[in-house]
Amino acid sequence: MDVKTLCLGVLTEQDYTGYEIKRCCEEVFRHFFVAGFGSIYPALAELQRDGLVTVKSVEQKKRPDKKIYSITAAGRQALAQELLETPPRHKVRSEFLALMYFADLLPPERVDAVLGEMIERFEQTLVEELALFDSEDAPGELTPGQRFALGYGRTVLTSALAYCKRQRPQLARALRGESEGGEPEPEAADDRRPLTPSLAGE
Amino acid sequence: MDVKTLCLGVLTEQDYTGYEIKRCCEEVFRHFFVAGFGSIYPALAELQRDGLVTVKSVEQKKRPDKKIYSITAAGRQALAQELLETPPRHKVRSEFLALMYFADLLPPERVDAVLGEMIERFEQTLVEELALFDSEDAPGELTPGQRFALGYGRTVLTSALAYCKRQRPQLARALRGESEGGEPEPEAADDRRPLTPSLAGE
């Protein structure tokens, strides 16, 4: 699934400008889709060329015309087809985890700083997420699918955050204590199961 | 961080062929990094050109020579620098969640089939993960960083799986029951909090 399909999808909900679609991506698709202007604008142009969307230009004072896109019948059909054929992939690309994986090649302070940064980011995302549910323009009007997707993101985020917070002190101890050293750590029995799934309490 | 850096990273652990690095990606980096032959082989060639790795060719009967790569001192230095500079991004690209988000544009059976497929995949990944920890060539020799990264993947996977299993029947009911209909569902109070973080029990 590419940016074009995503644009068609959001346009089934209501008309949007490219700029607004970008905002959508940042707010609600954040957990599973990234798209910038550089991909959204060309995508919309192409959709227009193919007759899958129509545009209404709205003049503005001293700003580029606002271009409001609407999905067409052909667009809906193309979208439906696309969604039927799309295999449900799910891919993560995390420099964060790669960094953590290679933690022993880094200064312990750097590792801890990275972890701290991620914890902050996760926390902030969760806060924004909550705000989204309280004050969104369509609070109770979410479709079941939207609830599922958003709930998935929130669940996973919560459990990731809990894991990071729980592991942080242990990791710092392990890196400072053992780094290149070699004392058989006393709490081996404890450290042996850092892989236990989290309780993910809120 | 690109495939080149990842290759350098795994080569700090031991010497590998390109083929083996691919296996590593499938087994241990699965949760946070994807790389195919088409990116690994060119990456290794480039690293060699830059003097960051050396190669030892090993003849084989009726097979292409096996090329065993080793990281050089310059390679270690370049890697350390890279890891210091890499910002800890964390990106998800999920057609699965996009599909779910647009569930109301799809036949309910398709939605349920997709969910079922993902549940199976998650379950299988978890099983393979457990096997990895029991029978890996270096079971107790994981570095703290490796334990962290692998543990993260397992934690998140577990909570995602639990969420999907828990939501599946509710989602199916909601899609079949409400689709285009409009009866105010009786269990609204229940459905109102499907976003509660999971307990993620194993």
Next chain:
DNA sequence: TATAGCATGTAATCGGTTACATGATTCA
């Protein structure tokens, strides 16, 4: 005064995926 928000777009680049090409062995 400087940053963020609104609003659109293009062009160069870059990195990765996919498909192609080869080919023996082993297991089901």
Next chain:
DNA sequence: TGAATCATGTAACCGATTACATGCTATA
């Protein structure tokens, strides 16, 4: 017999990121 494993590589393509280009308004 067919699929999977081992083993390497190239070339075309495609999609996305980045930087560039423009420029007003409102807020801090």
